Amino acid sequence: MTWFGLYSYWIVVVLMMVGFYIVIAQGNLVKKIVGLNIFQTSAFIFFISLAWREDGTAPIALPDVTEYANPLPHVLILTAIVVGVALTAMGLALVVRVHEAYGSIEEDDIHRQDEQQ
Amino acid sequence: MAIVRIRSLLAVTMLTGIYSLVVAVLFVLMDAPDVALTEAAVGAGLMVILMLGTIALTTREERPHRMRHNLMALLVVAVTGAALIYATLDMPRFGDPEAPAHVHLSPRFTQESPEEIGIPNMVTSVLASYRGIDTLGEAVVVFAAAVGVLLVLGSGAVRGRKTSGRSRGEGGDQAP
Numbered sequence: 001m002t003w004f005g006l007y008s009y010w011i012v013v014v015l016m017m018v019g020f021y022i023v024i025a026q027g028n029l030v031k032k033i034v035g036l037n038i039f040q041t042s043a044f045i046f047f048i049s050l051a052w053r054e055d056g057t058a059p060i061a062l063p064d065v066t067e068y069a070n071p072l073p074h075v076l077i078l079t080a081i082v083v084g085v086a087l088t089a090m091g092l093a094l095v096v097r098v099h100e101a102y103g104s105i106e107e108d109d110i111h112r113q114d115e116q117q
Numbered sequence: 118m119a120i121v122r123i124r125s126l127l128a129v130t131m132l133t134g135i136y137s138l139v140v141a142v143l144f145v146l147m148d149a150p151d152v153a154l155t156e157a158a159v160g161a162g163l164m165v166i167l168m169l170g171t172i173a174l175t176t177r178e179e180r181p182h183r184m185r186h187n188l189m190a191l192l193v194v195a196v197t198g199a200a201l202i203y204a205t206l207d208m209p210r211f212g213d214p215e216a217p218a219h220v221h222l223s224p225r226f227t228q229e230s231p232e233e234i235g236i237p238n239m240v241t242s243v244l245a246s247y248r249g250i251d252t253l254g255e256a257v258v259v260f261a262a263a264v265g266v267l268l269v270l271g272s273g274a275v276r277g278r279k280t281s282g283r284s285r286g287e288g289g290d291q292a293p
Binding site: 001006007008009010013014016017020021024025028030031034037038041044045048049050051052053054055056057058059060061062066067068069070071072073074077078079081082083085086087088089090092093094095096097099104105 | 126127129130133135136140143144147148149151152155156159162163164167168170171172174175176187190193194196197198200201203205206208210211212214216219222223226227228230231237238239240243244247251252255258259261262263266269270
């Protein structure tokens with residue numbers, strides 16, 4: 001089976017779709033942010049799985065080792081994790097503000113209050 | 118993932134933390150210890166604290182809601198997932214040393230950066246030296262986010278809301 005070696009991508013796709021589903025279908029704003037987070041993490045796993053190679057080790061120089069995992073995606077994802085948590089913090093702050101303004105963090109409640117005004 | 122079904126937001130927060138830890142273990146298994154450390158510290162630590170702060174300021178329970186959009190959403194998700202799976206069929210095998218990602222730039226960094234920079238950890242030397250400007254940009258993004266959180270929550274404090282004191286405390290959390 002040549003397809004069997006692709007399983008890492010399929011795990012990523014499943015996780016990504018779980019996150020996508022939460023973002024679309026859940027009305028609760030905190031849960032939407034959790035969904036975005038899962039979506040984001042699946043992209044991280046995708047990059048790190050691209051960097052992995054079966055004959056390599058972690059990218060820290062050792063005397064007798066010549067093959068390492070690719071360090072470039074690691075750096076990219078390191079940056080992305082930090083930026084991601086900054087965005088999550090921003091999103092959660094907005095949720096707190098929405099709660100102060102509307103008294104609810106459910107999407108349909110907020111829509112209804114908007115229409116009444 | 119049970120996160121979709123569980124209605125208590127506190128449990129969702131706990132599950133998010135556990136999920137981040139599992140992902141960090143996965144990163145260790147895929148030879149990325151630096152990324153795993155960051156994910157464990159930031160994802161399982163800081164993220165859970167931020168979410169706990171948020172649900173303390175808002176509500177703890179999710180209101181039960183009608184299952185109206187769910188069929189449509191499931192359809193969209195299934196179609197997108199199928200398209201993505203179809204796209205993976207051309208990808209190189211998992212762990213293949215001959216994959217395009219490993220043959221072009223990676224050898225340059227793995228072979229020469231320990232001598233050029235003098236740090237055995239290649240991730241560190243790329244992050245701090247070859248891509249130092251990018252890391253500065255990352256610091257700017259984090260600073261901008263901290264300022265943004267303070268602005269968003271601070272405007273509530275000006276109007277004298279009863280939660281304002283606690284919101285200012287929560288905004289201060291992201292500064293480190």
